[in-house]
Amino acid sequence: MAVTRLLSVDDAEELASLVCENRDFLAPWQPLHSEAYFTADGQRASLQQALDAYRREAMVPLGIVAEDGRLAGRISLNSIIRGAAQSAAVGYWVSQADNGRGLASAAVADAVDIAFGQLGLHRLQAETVLLNTPSQRVLIRNRFQPFAIAPCYLKIAGRWQDQILFQRLNPSE
Ligand SMILES: CC(C)(COP(=O)(O)OP(=O)(O)OC[C@H]1O[C@@H](n2cnc3c(N)ncnc32)[C@H](O)[C@@H]1OP(=O)(O)O)[C@@H](O)C(=O)NCCC(=O)NCCS
Numbered sequence: 194m195a196v197t198r199l200l201s202v203d204d205a206e207e208l209a210s211l212v213c214e215n216r217d218f219l220a221p222w223q224p225l226h227s228e229a230y231f232t233a234d235g236q237r238a239s240l241q242q243a244l245d246a247y248r249r250e251a252m253v254p255l256g257i258v259a260e261d262g263r264l265a266g267r268i269s270l271n272s273i274i275r276g277a278a279q280s281a282a283v284g285y286w287v288s289q290a291d292n293g294r295g296l297a298s299a300a301v302a303d304a305v306d307i308a309f310g311q312l313g314l315h316r317l318q319a320e321t322v323l324l325n326t327p328s329q330r331v332l333i334r335n336r337f338q339p340f341a342i343a344p345c346y347l348k349i350a351g352r353w354q355d356q357i358l359f360q361r362l363n364p365s366e
Contacts, residue, residue, distance in 0.1 A: 196296055197255040197268060197303040202244070204256060205237035207264050211288055212236070218289040222325060225351050243269070253307060257287060257300045265291040268300040270308055270317075279315035279366065281308055285331075292327070301335045309363040316363065320356040322349055329357065337361045 213231050229235030243254035251273050257266035268285035283304050287297045308314045319337055321328040337359035345353035
């Protein structure tokens, strides 16, 4: 059963509460955020941008939904590239209180279905910092394969950090 749904600007307040509750938990794994990111207005503006990009078919912004219907996190297909690449990058997080229940694993499975089904993409990439074992487990469980270590690939928590690059190919493309 799907654990994800398309986000809307109406989710701004719930997302603002969630990112505030998880500010310390998420900080080591994400880029630095402005103070506005932690407000409902900031989340509304960011959702508007994401939905504009969705309409241009450049990304798919999804909420991860807990069993009781609450939002428990986010997963996005980012940087959708057509032409010769036919690829996208997947990024996600799950609220600390909802960790360990398989939500991220199920959300990545949903994102793979959308990417390879509806969007007909050929390849998905995801990357994690070297020490993010839970995220690596989520990817391996979803049959992503590690294929490289990219030095200083992303600025995470304010520092350019090495990343393990994972990919999964669409067997029917
Ligand atoms: C990584 C994250 C998405 C996992 O979410 P989740 O809903 O708890 O994930 P799941 O329950 O689907 O799976 C977690 C896996 O990590 C494993 N795990 C959890 N803590 C672990 C630890 N300290 N060491 C090793 N494995 C660990 C679990 O056993 C499980 O693997 P398994 O299914 O093989 O048993 C969540 O912790 C998170 O949002 N972290 C911060 C942001 C982040 O890292 N995002 C990803 C950036 S690449």
